Amino acid sequence: MPGKHCCVKNCSSVSHDCRGNRRNHLLQFFRFPTWKKHEGEHVSDVTKRRRISWVAAIRRKDITFDRISESMRVCSLHFHSGKPSYEMLENHPDWKPSLRLGHSEVKQTDEVRFLRQVNRRTQHQEQPPSPAQHQEQPPSPGQHQEQPPSPAQHQEQPPSPAQHQEQPPSPGQHQEKPPSPAQYQEQPPSPGQHQEKPPSPAQECALCSSRRDVINSLLEENRKLKEELEEYQMNENFLSGDDNRVKYYTGLPTYLMFQTLLLSLMPYLPQGSLKKLSPFQLVLMTLMRLRLDLPIQHLGRLFRVHRTTASDAFRHTLSVMYSRLSPLVYWPSRESLLTSMPHQFVESFGKHVAAIVDCFEVFIEKPSNVLARAQTFSQYKHAYTMKYLIVITPQGVISFISEGWGGRASDKHITEQSGFLNKLLPGDIVLADRGFNIRESVGMMCAEVKVPTFTRGRAQLEAKEWRRLGP
Structure with a gap:
C-alpha cells in the first residue's frame, strides 16, 4: 500500500513505512479543500477563499490554485485541533494550516483569541429579560436618571446588558472612570456570571447566523429541485388535473376514466417480479406504448428501469388488459x-x-x-x-x-x-x-x-x- 506524505516544507510525516506498516495511528492526512461552485454564491466564495488560503499557507511553487495533485496531503501536525475546521467557520484557527509550515511568512493563529471572540459575541446576543419580569417591576421613566443602582444591588443581582447601557455606574464601583462600550466588548464574562445566568438555547452567535442563512438557502434550493423532479417523474401526479395530457399519452378522454381503468386492473397486475414499477406506472407505460408507439428502451429511460424490465412489464400488463377488457367487445342484440x-x-x-x-x-x-x-x-x-x-x-x-x-x-x-x-x-x-x-x-x-x-x-x-x- 503506498504511503501518504505531507507536502509541507521540512515536514517528514509519512503514514506508512517502506514495508507497508502504519507508523503513527494518531497521525491523519487531509486533502486540499475543493472549490464548490454549484452550492450557492456564499458557499462558492467561502470555499474559494479557503483553497487560496491553503495554497498561500503551504507556499510551494509546484502548488497553485488550479494545479494541485491528488497525492498532496497536509498532516494533522499543522492544525491546533489535529484536523481542519468546518469550512464555514472562517475565523477558526484551523480554517487553514498554521503550525510548523517551514516558513515565517504566514502568521501563526491563536486559538485562545478565537475563543474570546466567540464568548464576546455570545455575551452581546443574550436575550433581554422576559416580559413577565417587566410586568412585575416596571421601571419608571425617571428611575435611571434620579436613582442609580447601589453597590448592594449589584452584589445581590447581576445587571443585564440593558442596565449597563441605561444606568450609569455608581462612584464606588468605578473610581477611575466609567467603562466605555469597547471595554464591555473586550472583557469576557467571568465564570461566576456564567454560573448564575447561563445562556438559553435560543441564543446564537454571529457564526450561527451565517450558518443558518446557508442552511436556509440550501433548503430552498432543495425544495425547488424536488418540485422540478416531481414534475418529470412518471407517478400519480404526472396526469392528475390535466385531461389534455391524459388524452395525449393514453388516448383516454379524462383522468377519471384512467382511474376507473386502473382500479379494474389493479388486483390482476403483476407485482412480485416488477416491484420497481407501481400499478399506475404499469398501466401508464402500456398505454403510452400503444398510443405513441414508443420504443421499449425509451420507456425504460422515462420510468428509470432496465429495458428488460420495461419489456416484461408491457407484456404482462397487456395480457392482463386483454383478459379483463376483451369481454367489453360483444355483439349486441x-x-x-x-x-x-x-x-x-x-x-x-x-x-x-x-x-x-x-x-x-x-x-x-x-x-x-x-x-x-x-x-x-x-x-x-x-x-x-x-x-x-x-x-x-x-x-x-x-x-x-x-x-x-x-x-x-x-x-x-x-x-x-x-x-x-x-x-x-x-x-x-x-x-x-x-x-x-x-x-x-x-x-x-x-x-x-x-x-x-x-x-x-x-x-x-x-x-x-x-x-x-x-x-
Missing part, C-alpha cells in the same frame, strides 16, 4: 340496436343497419423469417404491417375485432375468414368501404348509396361512398 338507432341511419337505411366494417393496419418490424416477411408486407403501405377487421355499431360502439392477419391479406379474405359473417342475421344491413367486394360471400344483391351530408356551421363534411349489403 337487434332489439338494443333498434332502441338507440341514430335518426340519420333510420332516414337513409331504415332500422336494419347492424354494423359498419373496415380494416386497419399496424406497422411492425421486419420479420426475420422469410415466409412471415412475405405474408406481412403490404403493397398499399409499402411496409410490413398487421391487418385487423374492426366492426362498429351505428351508435359508435366497437362490436367485433378479428385476429391479426398479415398485411398481404385482402379485406375480402379477412372478412370471410374472421367469423364476422356468422354473426349476421337475415335482413341486417352492413355498411362497408369500396374495397370490400364481399357481395358474393354475403349472397345478396348490393346497391351503391351515399351517406347524407351533415352540416356543422359553415363547413360541410361529406362522408365516403358506402356499399349497402342486404336484401
Whole structure:
C-alpha cells in the first residue's frame, strides 16, 4: 500500500513505512479543500477563499490554485485541533494550516483569541429579560436618571446588558472612570456570571447566523429541485388535473376514466417480479406504448428501469388488459340496436343497419423469417404491417375485432375468414368501404348509396361512398 506524505516544507510525516506498516495511528492526512461552485454564491466564495488560503499557507511553487495533485496531503501536525475546521467557520484557527509550515511568512493563529471572540459575541446576543419580569417591576421613566443602582444591588443581582447601557455606574464601583462600550466588548464574562445566568438555547452567535442563512438557502434550493423532479417523474401526479395530457399519452378522454381503468386492473397486475414499477406506472407505460408507439428502451429511460424490465412489464400488463377488457367487445342484440338507432341511419337505411366494417393496419418490424416477411408486407403501405377487421355499431360502439392477419391479406379474405359473417342475421344491413367486394360471400344483391351530408356551421363534411349489403 503506498504511503501518504505531507507536502509541507521540512515536514517528514509519512503514514506508512517502506514495508507497508502504519507508523503513527494518531497521525491523519487531509486533502486540499475543493472549490464548490454549484452550492450557492456564499458557499462558492467561502470555499474559494479557503483553497487560496491553503495554497498561500503551504507556499510551494509546484502548488497553485488550479494545479494541485491528488497525492498532496497536509498532516494533522499543522492544525491546533489535529484536523481542519468546518469550512464555514472562517475565523477558526484551523480554517487553514498554521503550525510548523517551514516558513515565517504566514502568521501563526491563536486559538485562545478565537475563543474570546466567540464568548464576546455570545455575551452581546443574550436575550433581554422576559416580559413577565417587566410586568412585575416596571421601571419608571425617571428611575435611571434620579436613582442609580447601589453597590448592594449589584452584589445581590447581576445587571443585564440593558442596565449597563441605561444606568450609569455608581462612584464606588468605578473610581477611575466609567467603562466605555469597547471595554464591555473586550472583557469576557467571568465564570461566576456564567454560573448564575447561563445562556438559553435560543441564543446564537454571529457564526450561527451565517450558518443558518446557508442552511436556509440550501433548503430552498432543495425544495425547488424536488418540485422540478416531481414534475418529470412518471407517478400519480404526472396526469392528475390535466385531461389534455391524459388524452395525449393514453388516448383516454379524462383522468377519471384512467382511474376507473386502473382500479379494474389493479388486483390482476403483476407485482412480485416488477416491484420497481407501481400499478399506475404499469398501466401508464402500456398505454403510452400503444398510443405513441414508443420504443421499449425509451420507456425504460422515462420510468428509470432496465429495458428488460420495461419489456416484461408491457407484456404482462397487456395480457392482463386483454383478459379483463376483451369481454367489453360483444355483439349486441337487434332489439338494443333498434332502441338507440341514430335518426340519420333510420332516414337513409331504415332500422336494419347492424354494423359498419373496415380494416386497419399496424406497422411492425421486419420479420426475420422469410415466409412471415412475405405474408406481412403490404403493397398499399409499402411496409410490413398487421391487418385487423374492426366492426362498429351505428351508435359508435366497437362490436367485433378479428385476429391479426398479415398485411398481404385482402379485406375480402379477412372478412370471410374472421367469423364476422356468422354473426349476421337475415335482413341486417352492413355498411362497408369500396374495397370490400364481399357481395358474393354475403349472397345478396348490393346497391351503391351515399351517406347524407351533415352540416356543422359553415363547413360541410361529406362522408365516403358506402356499399349497402342486404336484401
